[in-house]
Amino acid sequence: MEYTVVVRMNEKLFLRDPEGSELGRRIVRQGIQLMAEIGFEEMTFRKLADRIGTKESSIYRYFENKHRLLVYLVAWYWQWLEYQVLFQTNNLTDSREKLERILKLLLLKDLSQLHISTAVDDMDIPALHSIVIQEASKAYLTHHVTEDNREQLFKPYKDLCSRIAGIILEYRPGYPYARSRASSLIETAHYQAFFMQHLPALTDFGVEPPGRIESKDPLLTFLRHLLFSSLDTARF
Amino acid sequence: MEYTVVVRMNEKLFLRDPEGSELGRRIVRQGIQLMAEIGFEEMTFRKLADRIGTKESSIYRYFENKHRLLVYLVAWYWQWLEYQVLFQTNNLTDSREKLERILKLLLLKDLSQLHISTAVDDMDIPALHSIVIQEASKAYLTHHVTEDNREQLFKPYKDLCSRIAGIILEYRPGYPYARSRASSLIETAHYQAFFMQHLPALTDFGVEPPGRIESKDPLLTFLRHLLFSSLDTARF
DNA sequence: TCTTAACTGATAGTAAAACTATCATTCTTG
């Protein structure tokens, strides 16, 4: 039996719920494709409208502006990811194994082995993942972070962070930097992936050819090393 | 005797060398102030021109566009920082102490003790630092990274990274992730500082009141812990 | 089924941003 993951989004993230209509759903789905293809700054509501055969003004009925669409997509991804973390670690007793699962989820590794579909709810997860890598930090690196934060726009990110921090504390009770460790883990996973692809001189890994021998992902190895060396280190 | 740090910039970073004229220097100096005040996306060449009493078109003679100005400012900062790292670690024999200095430099800590002026060459270093924290990743998180990289726009960042990686290897010969460790150290320092200020739920530190008891910077402690736990960990 | 509300499409518009072009003026510098 299959369950549908219902990702219930904060109302502040949109003007009209895009999941409530066919057009809304297409705005989100095609928005993902377009943003993944041409990037956030090159994307415009006009281009998106043309692509889905509607008008700019119709898109504005759903999202206040392009930035809010980005925030929505990223928030959706964080909620999806938190659900996956919850689900994948639920049945485990070994908290080290939980952290291992989290590492793989962050890199979107071994999805088939983890029984994760790449198209939940028709959302293209790998495309979203690449948007998160390239654009997610633009969601909060603005001069209006504080107001956006007040509207709870970043709650999904914080929730994911809290959940990971909780597992960190389970693995290593009393660790004094659980939250920072969680947020830096997430961020490091993403921009190291970006550097690996686009600025390899900033990393020690080459781009991975697709379909390579699994379990030999150098970025995963690096993240594992970073995480566990910090958690396994002497008393606090 | 005082030496002037000559930061020689890559020619690809500008159309006309801004350090070669009074107007150019004002564009850069006031550009720093304006961008620090209102942020990258809110800044326009018109606003900058108004501020310094010139015209948009004059600014375009120096920089192709706003993004290039950002890349220029960030590159300047990386070059300045690399010079500081070089200078501050030069006389030291203990490589652990070198890494300690680097941590402080990344957080722009204890400048006076390190004999660093906050206004090198009339550049407002703390303002630049806050730009780097908030905006630097926008310099490379674009769909034209590859072309920009080909033009060597990110060389100063890579050079800084290499220098830190070199010191890491000095401290821990054979460490297999020197570059990634260096780049993740730099990035972590910056966005943890951002989170601390604007999204404190993602960290374990509060905002630091200015003029607090020195040597009790929790972010510095966290970074130190992360760095040395990874470097001091078992064989590779 | 009729009515009304909700939604979308279509058109049209504005304000500002992001440039480009031109030319006169001023300021150097040989």
Add this chain to the structure above:
DNA sequence: CAAGAATGATAGTTTTACTATCAGTTAAGA
């Protein structure tokens, strides 16, 4: 003092980022 470089001033173009209006279509309720 003549030539060249830099700047100021003005005026444009194109694109983005929106807003407004209204007609038509669809859906839902009485």
